[in-house]
Amino acid sequence: MKLTTEQIDQFQAHGVVIVPGILTDADLAPVIAAIESWIDDRANAWLAEGRITDTHAGDGFDTRIASLYAQDKEFPRGIDLMEMRDPDIFSFMGNDNLLDAVECLVGPEITCNPIQHLRAKMPVCLTGEVISYEQNVPWHQDVSFTWEEADHSNIVTCWLPLVDVTAENGCMHVLPDMFRGGYLDHISEGGTRIRPDLMPDIEPLVAACPKGSIVFMDKCTPHAGITNRTESVRWSMDLRYQPTGVPTGRPFHPDFIVRSAADPRSVHCDFDEWNRRWVEALAASAGYQSHRPIPIEERLPNS
Numbered sequence: 001m002k003l004t005t006e007q008i009d010q011f012q013a014h015g016v017v018i019v020p021g022i023l024t025d026a027d028l029a030p031v032i033a034a035i036e037s038w039i040d041d042r043a044n045a046w047l048a049e050g051r052i053t054d055t056h057a058g059d060g061f062d063t064r065i066a067s068l069y070a071q072d073k074e075f076p077r078g079i080d081l082m083e084m085r086d087p088d089i090f091s092f093m094g095n096d097n098l099l100d101a102v103e104c105l106v107g108p109e110i111t112c113n114p115i116q117h118l119r120a121k122m123p124v125c126l127t128g129e130v131i132s133y134e135q136n137v138p139w140h141q142d143v144s145f146t147w148e149e150a151d152h153s154n155i156v157t158c159w160l161p162l163v164d165v166t167a168e169n170g171c172m173h174v175l176p177d178m179f180r181g182g183y184l185d186h187i188s189e190g191g192t193r194i195r196p197d198l199m200p201d202i203e204p205l206v207a208a209c210p211k212g213s214i215v216f217m218d219k220c221t222p223h224a225g226i227t228n229r230t231e232s233v234r235w236s237m238d239l240r241y242q243p244t245g246v247p248t249g250r251p252f253h254p255d256f257i258v259r260s261a262a263d264p265r266s267v268h269c270d271f272d273e274w275n276r277r278w279v280e281a282l283a284a285s286a287g288y289q290s291h292r293p294i295p296i297e298e299r300l301p302n303s
């Protein structure tokens with residue numbers, strides 16, 4: 001689905017646009033099936049090992065992993081996209097409905113940036129966290145997760161819910177109109193986040209949206225993830241796309257070309273190779289610093 005001129009203008013003017021109805025249930029079904037199958041395999045293995053006592057086999061997508069997490073907090077470990085490395089999710093990264101929209105923001109030569117996540121935000125009744133940004137994803141710009149080599153790359157974050165997201169189940173909060181100043185200093189305490197004294201005192205945009213939507217954000221748009229106060233899981237994925245040929249900010253992780261008008265043969269669609277590149281990259285880059293909070297001695301103004 002192409003974006004309308006209004007939606008493109010909104011992104012360019014404000015650094016964020018929320019577009020409903022880009023992805024169909026059929027687009028997302030293979031992604032959800034892959035996640036469900038990962039959960040099922042682990043639940044059965046952990047039942048056999050005695051780590052859990054109930055696999056909750058009959059539960060739905062939005063509750064099962066919470067019931068497993070309640071039995072063992074380690075359950076979701078390794079579910080992120082570069083660790084799970086599922087072929088259907090890899091295929092989804094080249095989904096035409098998704099890329100038709102992305103093309104409107106980055107142009108026809110598109111590379112999939114290696115920063116890509118799957119998030120199962122657990123209900124606060126299980127995590128026991130207090131309702132504060134510190135306990136969720138604190139205010140940050142995605143540019144803070146890249147090396148400076150990518151400061152001039154047009155990397156667009158595509159945040160897509162796999163269930164309907166609301167203020168109650170922990171959607172994002174976003175600050176429009178704050179991207180033009182570029183990178184804001186971040187600190188690492190309490191999770192990589194914008195230096196609190198640089199945060200404006202304005203009401204954030206509540207990025208509630210139904211499944212099938214995409215929240216597009218500039219890499220310098222501040223955003224945060226808020227508390228899930230429901231009893232089910234807030235599932236989302238965030239992928240990033242950029243023009244081909246400019247730095248990704250993660251030179252040590254694999255990117256790949258997903259669409260090209262100029263050279264269609266350059267499009268990379270081989271899952272096995274992508275899988276192998278991640279295995280090698282994760283081993284070779286262990287311990288690399290990919291976030292960039294400023295050093296402690298430079299952290300406070302006038303200090």
Ligand SMILES: O=C(O)CCC(=O)C(=O)O
Nearest residue numbers: 119137142159224225238
């Ligand atoms: O999912 C969230 O709550 C935050 C996500 C985020 O920071 C991102 O997608 O860049």
Ligand SMILES: [Fe+2]
Nearest residue numbers: 140141142223
């Ligand atoms: Fe982010």
